[in-house]
Amino acid sequence: MKSVLPGARLGGARVVVLIPYLWLVFLFLIPFLIVVKISLSQTAIAQPPYTPVLDLGRGWQGLKTFAAALSLDNYSLIASDSLYLVSYVRSIQIAAMSTVLLLLLGFPLAYGMARAPRRWQPALFMLVALPFWTSFLIRIYAWINILQRDGLLNQLLIMLRMVDEPPAWLASDTAVYIGMVYSYLPFMVLPLYASLEKMDESLIEAAADLGCPRWKAFWLVTLPLSLPGVIAGVLLCFIPIVGEFVIPDLLGSSQSMMIGQTLWTEFFLNKDWPVASSIAIVLLAVLLTPILFYQRMQTRDLSERA
Amino acid sequence: MRPAEPLVRFEAVSKAFSSGIAVDKLSLDIFEGEFFALLGPSGCGKTTLLRMLAGLEGPDSGRILLDDKDLAGAPPHRRPINMMFQSYALFPHLNVENNVAFGLKQDGLSRREIAARVARMLSLVRLEGYEKRRPHQLSGGERQRVALARSLVKRPRVLLLDEPLAALDKKLRNETQFELMNLQQQLGLTFIIVTHDQQEAMTMADRIGVMSEGRLMQVGAPAEIYERPNSRWIAEFIGDVNLIEGQVLATDPEGLMIATGSAGPLRAVSPSDCKSGDTVWVALRPEKVRLSCERPAASEANCVTGNVCNIAYLGEHLAYKVRLEAGFTMKATLPNTTRIAEQRIRSDDRVWLSWSEDAAVVLTR
Numbered sequence: 065m066k067s068v069l070p071g072a073r074l075g076g077a078r079v080v081v082l083i084p085y086l087w088l089v090f091l092f093l094i095p096f097l098i099v100v101k102i103s104l105s106q107t108a109i110a111q112p113p114y115t116p117v118l119d120l121g122r123g124w125q126g127l128k129t130f131a132a133a134l135s136l137d138n139y140s141l142i143a144s145d146s147l148y149l150v151s152y153v154r155s156i157q158i159a160a161m162s163t164v165l166l167l168l169l170g171f172p173l174a175y176g177m178a179r180a181p182r183r184w185q186p187a188l189f190m191l192v193a194l195p196f197w198t199s200f201l202i203r204i205y206a207w208i209n210i211l212q213r214d215g216l217l218n219q220l221l222i223m224l225r226m227v228d229e230p231p232a233w234l235a236s237d238t239a240v241y242i243g244m245v246y247s248y249l250p251f252m253v254l255p256l257y258a259s260l261e262k263m264d265e266s267l268i269e270a271a272a273d274l275g276c277p278r279w280k281a282f283w284l285v286t287l288p289l290s291l292p293g294v295i296a297g298v299l300l301c302f303i304p305i306v307g308e309f310v311i312p313d314l315l316g317s318s319q320s321m322m323i324g325q326t327l328w329t330e331f332f333l334n335k336d337w338p339v340a341s342s343i344a345i346v347l348l349a350v351l352l353t354p355i356l357f358y359q360r361m362q363t364r365d366l367s368e369r370a
Numbered sequence: 371m372r373p374a375e376p377l378v379r380f381e382a383v384s385k386a387f388s389s390g391i392a393v394d395k396l397s398l399d400i401f402e403g404e405f406f407a408l409l410g411p412s413g414c415g416k417t418t419l420l421r422m423l424a425g426l427e428g429p430d431s432g433r434i435l436l437d438d439k440d441l442a443g444a445p446p447h448r449r450p451i452n453m454m455f456q457s458y459a460l461f462p463h464l465n466v467e468n469n470v471a472f473g474l475k476q477d478g479l480s481r482r483e484i485a486a487r488v489a490r491m492l493s494l495v496r497l498e499g500y501e502k503r504r505p506h507q508l509s510g511g512e513r514q515r516v517a518l519a520r521s522l523v524k525r526p527r528v529l530l531l532d533e534p535l536a537a538l539d540k541k542l543r544n545e546t547q548f549e550l551m552n553l554q555q556q557l558g559l560t561f562i563i564v565t566h567d568q569q570e571a572m573t574m575a576d577r578i579g580v581m582s583e584g585r586l587m588q589v590g591a592p593a594e595i596y597e598r599p600n601s602r603w604i605a606e607f608i609g610d611v612n613l614i615e616g617q618v619l620a621t622d623p624e625g626l627m628i629a630t631g632s633a634g635p636l637r638a639v640s641p642s643d644c645k646s647g648d649t650v651w652v653a654l655r656p657e658k659v660r661l662s663c664e665r666p667a668a669s670e671a672n673c674v675t676g677n678v679c680n681i682a683y684l685g686e687h688l689a690y691k692v693r694l695e696a697g698f699t700m701k702a703t704l705p706n707t708t709r710i711a712e713q714r715i716r717s718d719d720r721v722w723l724s725w726s727e728d729a730a731v732v733l734t735r
Contacts, residue, residue, distance in 0.1 A: 134458075262458065266455050266457050266459040267459050267461060269426050269459065270455055270460075271472070272425075272426070272445070272446040273425075273426070273446050273447070273453045274447075274452065274472050274473035274474035274524070275447045275448075275477060275524070276472070276476045277447050278444070280476075285461060288463045289461075289462065290461055291463075353509035
């Protein structure tokens with residue numbers, strides 16, 4: 065009995081560890097490899113709409129012809145046509161700008177939450193998380209209502225006599241930024257709040273005691289200590305905003321597209337699955353740098369706490 | 371000789387929180403070069419008093435003076451006072467060197483001077499070679515010394531220590547007590563320490579202020595507080611004591627006669643304000659009682675008899691509980707001078723307890 069029990073427990077532990085691995089293999093790694101494979105294929109009027117298709121019935125010979133038909137043509141197309149490059153750059157620009165706006169708005173918000181009386185904090189936390197209870201799509205449609213020519217915003221501005229002519233908000237970068245900042249604010253506020261909330265108040269007192277005025281203590285103590293939260297919030301917003309599709313599609317102009325929209329066009333309008341796949345792979349490669357950076361931060365944070 | 375002017379003066383200082391009164395019209399003078407301990411049970415307001423001196427809390431009423439200047443309106447960063455926090459409050463993102471240098475950098479000193487003073491301070495607290503470590507890489511005792519170095523490096527007029535040894539284990543605590551005393555003498559600074567540990571306060575402090583519920587119950591040198599407590603509360607709070615209630619029977623120039631219901635008539639040296647018929651309490655420390663198996667030949671001023679009902683072996687001494695014929699249970703401790711096998715007094719033995727008339731203190735409140 066004695067020798068069996070620890071082994072059995074270990075077996076149970078293995079199963080528990082296996083589940084996320086299986087999840088990752090079947091729902092992430094295999095689909096990813098399929099996308100890589102499609103990105104190396106050629107578009108075709110067929111079902112599925114690309115060649116070559118792997119035919120395992122023809123054995124080794126089939127595998128060889130299949131491998132010979134794969135090419136990097138789609139990648140050279142992406143590199144040669146400035147449409148794609150412009151799209152990538154614009155996506156990164158919008159994501160960077162949105163993230164800066166989110167940080168400027170989110171930090172004071174999270175700071176206020178963390179400094180609020182203890183008994184209010186659950187309610188404030190709830191208020192930040194509350195929008196998640198409504199469908200994301202519905203919330204963006206609501207912004208169309210607010211931002212349209214005779215929408216709530218213009219009605220308010222005219223009522224307050226701040227404008228004479230109702231300005232056009234929709235189909236502009238402003239609308240995209242409003243949508244981005246609104247939608248991603250919880251992703252910025254919550255990690256910031258988490259890192260500010262656990263900060264020991266006596267550190268600020270110690271700084272003051274050692275001759276540091278309050279505003280300076282913020283720069284020397286509060287901000288550096290909330291840096292893990294800042295980085296987490298920045299990456300949690302920046303990475304998905306680069307690939308954002310719904311917000312620029314519904315609120316932005318049709319003239320300049322973000323990479324998510326370009327991908328959507330290739331896939332659904334041009335039915336060019338291989339080019340759409342290569343766009344996705346390049347996007348992933350672009351975002352891998354900040355993702356890896358985030359991972360390293362996380363492991364360092366964990367090991368420091370241990 | 372103590373200088374006439376106090377360095378720190380609390381004048382009728384009060385402070386209340388929503389949870390109750392923390393400090394109640396408290397007045398206290400602390401002198402330059404003193405090692406002063408604020409001693410009291412948790413929640414007695416001693417930490418609040420310290421935080422008001424540091425400027426981290428403002429008093430509701432009363433004045434706090436430093437060098438005869440009112441500190442009201444001076445924010446903590448403008449006070450020449452530094453504090454060592456109970457949690458140490460070391461900056462986790464800075465290494466040892468930068469933690470200690472933090473206060474000096476705020477004063478805008480030159481890099482060379484900062485480096486020299488930090489190095490000197492780190493060698494004083496025996497932390498050379500730890501400059502580049504971060505707080506989470508240090509042991510509790512090392513962290514404590516970084517906190518101490520950080521609060522000392524600015525050479526404050528007053529150093530405040532909030533339960534500085536509470537987080538250390540017993541052995542380290544005892545060693546550190548002596549280190550703190552040496553540091554204070556070496557640097558000639560004024561230390562105010564807050565503690566709930568009376569042994570700690572007795573060991574280190576020149577004077578102790580015992581606090582309860584926001585008030586100072588007694589201020590004095592450790593021996594004074596132990597030997598001449600001014601109330602039953604102090605007598606019971608500091609050390610162990612037998613408190614015997616009684617009425618003054620008669621007074622004479624040498625002392626007084628007290629009738630106690632539970633221990634018979636007792637003789638003691640009189641406190642100044644005592645007259646016949648007053649209710650008083652005789653406070654007698656257990657170690658001042660002589661314990662013998664036979665009736666003592668040379669008759670002491672006080673001699674009572676009873677049966678041993680409990681013996682506790684405490685290593686360096688033995689604690690006896692003796693039930694007197696009149697009903698009082700008297701505590702007596704004897705130094706453990708013999709091996710346990712040779713103990714002559716056993717449970718249920720009849721013993722005599724005797725003490726001189728100046729061994730006990732008569733308390734009127």
